[in-house]
Amino acid sequence: MRTLITNGTIVTADGSTAADVLIDGETIAAIGAGLAGLTAADETIDATGRYVIPGGIDVHTHMELPFGGTAAKDTFETGTRAAAFGGTTTIVDFAVQSRGKSLREGLDAWHAKAQGNAVADYGFHMIMSDVNDATLAEMDGLVAEGVPDFKLFTAYPGVFFSDDGAIFRAMKQTAKNGGLIMMHAENGPAIDVIAAETFEAGISDPIGHGLARYSVLEGEATNRVIRLAEAARVPVYIVHLSAREALNAVRQARDEGLPAFAETCPQYLFLSLEDLGNGFNGAKFVCSPPLRPKDHWDDLWRGLIKDDLQVVSTDHCPFDFHGQKELGRGDFRKVPNGLPGVEDRMDLLHDGGVVGGRISRERWVEITSTAPAKLFGMYPKKGAVAVGSDADLVIYDPNRKRTISAKTHHMNVDYSCYEGRSVQGCSDIVMSRGSVIVRDGAFTGRRGHGRFVKRGTADFARLA
Ligand SMILES: [Zn+2]
Numbered sequence: 048m049r050t051l052i053t054n055g056t057i058v059t060a061d062g063s064t065a066a067d068v069l070i071d072g073e074t075i076a077a078i079g080a081g082l083a084g085l086t087a088a089d090e091t092i093d094a095t096g097r098y099v100i101p102g103g104i105d106v107h108t109h110m111e112l113p114f115g116g117t118a119a120k121d122t123f124e125t126g127t128r129a130a131a132f133g134g135t136t137t138i139v140d141f142a143v144q145s146r147g148k149s150l151r152e153g154l155d156a157w158h159a160k161a162q163g164n165a166v167a168d169y170g171f172h173m174i175m176s177d178v179n180d181a182t183l184a185e186m187d188g189l190v191a192e193g194v195p196d197f198k199l200f201t202a203y204p205g206v207f208f209s210d211d212g213a214i215f216r217a218m219k220q221t222a223k224n225g226g227l228i229m230m231h232a233e234n235g236p237a238i239d240v241i242a243a244e245t246f247e248a249g250i251s252d253p254i255g256h257g258l259a260r261y262s263v264l265e266g267e268a269t270n271r272v273i274r275l276a277e278a279a280r281v282p283v284y285i286v287h288l289s290a291r292e293a294l295n296a297v298r299q300a301r302d303e304g305l306p307a308f309a310e311t312c313p314q315y316l317f318l319s320l321e322d323l324g325n326g327f328n329g330a331k332f333v334c335s336p337p338l339r340p341k342d343h344w345d346d347l348w349r350g351l352i353k354d355d356l357q358v359v360s361t362d363h364c365p366f367d368f369h370g371q372k373e374l375g376r377g378d379f380r381k382v383p384n385g386l387p388g389v390e391d392r393m394d395l396l397h398d399g400g401v402v403g404g405r406i407s408r409e410r411w412v413e414i415t416s417t418a419p420a421k422l423f424g425m426y427p428k429k430g431a432v433a434v435g436s437d438a439d440l441v442i443y444d445p446n447r448k449r450t451i452s453a454k455t456h457h458m459n460v461d462y463s464c465y466e467g468r469s470v471q472g473c474s475d476i477v478m479s480r481g482s483v484i485v486r487d488g489a490f491t492g493r494r495g496h497g498r499f500v501k502r503g504t505a506d507f508a509r510l511a
Contacts, residue, residue, distance in 0.1 A: 050478075051083060055099040057078070058099070059412055062409060075440075092476060097444050097475060104136075105389055112364055114385065117371050125459040127497055129457040137170070166490075166492045167484060168499075170500040190224045197228055199217055214275055230268075232269040234267050237261075242260075242380055245379075246380065252324075252326055256380075257339075289347075298350070301355055312360060314388065333383075333385075363458075387462075424503035438480055441478070443475065444472070444474075480498075
């Protein structure tokens, strides 16, 4: 099967150019002007007036994650399909090591959830709940089989929390095996004290979640884990950075030349602490770190502009409002943490970033696709429009407007955080390894098309 995309504007992290793209099988075979006259194709797609971009890469999702006595609702089938509708063709999800079990058991469980179900490609990071001699020894093997990143938490005591010694041991191991440490950086033990005080003071609604998780405690933990990584001589990647104080810690480390990296998420750029108000309705917006006051937004955008933040991913972790978020009625500490978002990331960032005049379209592609591909060992197979790269391509209309709504989204969840918001920019055609999987609002892909992406080590992080 040969597909030719003509008359589009190819937009990559490096620049924009008017050229045709020839796809042969699963990969890009040629790029150049006037290919239509030179070669025969089974299908020709006219991309006049539209961009041709590398498919989005969301390196932070939680499909079917068990959390807080329930589980995130999207499966690998529904989640990757929703991602595809939004122009994201690769996800990297977090496999979980449960306390007392091996990393292997956790990874095998996630392979079983995804294999034969995903409609587009996927990889895994590994969440480490225990750091001990056995799990440390397992890390090297996971790196070798294409799962080279390990996420640890300074939050959630009793669940995912690791103390500084455990984090440091895992960091020293990745310094030897070429992997990358990802950190959820909030001071969980201190937050639990404040959350208990907040609840005892009579605040039981979801706003208490936002009030208790002080941004200074995100800044403190971010600085702490960066300094632990400095001592272990290893790169570190801060997930879902939400607060100015945390960004300041990352910026300072980068100014010192340390290999510190960070992502933020659309919810920290477009939603705020105010959304956590409005009684129990705020439960729709409970995630950790929490939504911050609006005056953090400009700092985060500046971080993206100046490359102190390299990536925007979603932390997609959807729970229905009815029946799941409601587990926290009467106690904000019991609301399952997580928001749906995998479908809307590309359009929100195009609208707020490119149309909003904050970043170039090239930077938009970089933070949503190319930088995650590089940092997470997938480049240039993914994240590029180049000869030999996987034909994960999106024909993107930068002018078409749509209104975000739970009535029309494809995520398996009963609400949208962005209900009624109008965005400019929309995916028209989405391809995964040469196959059209979304065309003009209809799913044309196939369950099981998605393959596990065996990823390389974080060489870009080490050279940066
Ligand atoms: Zn997460």
